[in-house]
Amino acid sequence: MKLRSLFAICVLSIATVLSSFAQAPAAPVPSPIVTELNAIVGKVRTKISAGNKTAEALAPELAEFDALLAKYAEKTEETARIAFMKASLYLEVLNDEDKAREALKGIVADYPTTKIATQAARVLEQTSPEGKAKAAAAAEARKAKLAGLVGAPAPELHFKWSSKGDLTTLSALKGKVVVLDFWATWCGPCIASFPQVREHVEHFKDSPVTFIGVTSIQGFVANMGPRINTKDDPAKEMALMPDFMKAKEITWDVAFSEEQVFNPDYGIQGIPYLAIIAPDGTVRHTGLHPGNKAADISGKIEAILKEFNLPLPTKKAE
Structure with missing residues (x-):
């Protein structure tokens, strides 16, 4: 509940x-x-x-x-x-x-x-009965929000820093399948799902699929030893990301968005939260958990690649 x-x-x-x-x-x-x-x-x-x-x-x-x-x-x-x-x-x-x-x-x-x-x-x-009714209404509104996203143009994201270097907007990746993994350094479940994300990245390395770990300025960096205070110093927080990526073996790109990681345009109320964007820039899947095998993330990505006649991952030799 x-x-x-x-x-x-x-x-x-x-x-x-x-x-x-x-x-x-x-x-x-x-x-x-x-x-x-x-x-x-x-x-x-x-x-x-x-x-x-x-x-x-x-x-x-x-x-x-x-x-x-x-x-x-x-x-x-x-x-x-x-x-x-x-x-x-x-x-x-x-x-x-x-x-x-x-x-x-x-x-x-x-x-x-x-x-x-x-x-x-x-x-x-x-x-209370009123509180439960309010929560139920909010849940229905969020469900409708997520359903409304599917098939619609992906809400734009503006990146103030990216390990990809020159990436400044989500729309710049149009033409590829884009997997957005919303996360933060303090989020334990996010970090726990990194091995699964790493597997997906490796699986699709030869296909036109881009994985972007989307976060936003939090005012501190966690899970790199003692918590590092970066309040009022976003440049410091972004400068620490390459070290964090190395320490956590993040093999995909990470970007800081101007929009908050709990992005209302994507109906995000909790992280990790994964969305899959088709090459035409439309949202195809939302609200997935990257560590959930039942979400069949690879299957969903492959279905989109087939739809757009794009190269599929090379099958491993038996």
Whole structure:
């Protein structure tokens, strides 16, 4: 469910805060509340990984959350996290929306000045009948947007930097099959799909197919060791891209577009997001995940090459 996916982002952010104590050498020693909460979260993760996702299986951990809240009765940001993690279990794992909403309402009432209460209120809104209707309408609008793109001229992209050198617009590639892979350096799933993209690039190396990894200025570069701050210095961010490409074995071209990577013209709400453009400049496929084998990206590209009587990849010898 989309609502649960949105809520998972909030849960993940809390888990990141908790785990950051172990990742940052210079960080202060975590408080007893954080240490004990992290221990409970660890038990929950272990059970979930083992497939134990029932209310009965997780009853001991739910009781531990309650005991921890009773032990630390002061209403603080840290204790609010305890309640929030309990609510997350109900919504994300146990699929018990009623108990989740009850817990979230308690957070809003008991911890009104905390950031966690703000997050809880947001999720309450999203899980309300009105919120669900709004989300459903947005999903339908996006579905219609993606459907409307297919067969239409591809929305123009303007590139301020490209590893291809002189590439400044998407339309300059007309005449070839163009595969647009929208991504960012901070996007773990994007990087995880690189091996599959690399395979496609190798497969179509002798065909008129161009792969472009499209990103935009983010203000920092991630996944090259410590995060590199490039805020207010786009030239620095773009200058770092060749090193990033080398480190991640990116064998296709990368371009920074003037348009944001979450480009509304392409209906992009999440990355990675892959679109395939035909040689006549029309969009043929949208919203594909480059790491999803079921998307049959190679098959889709080959079908377009056949349609335009363009050279197909050389078949490997048996």
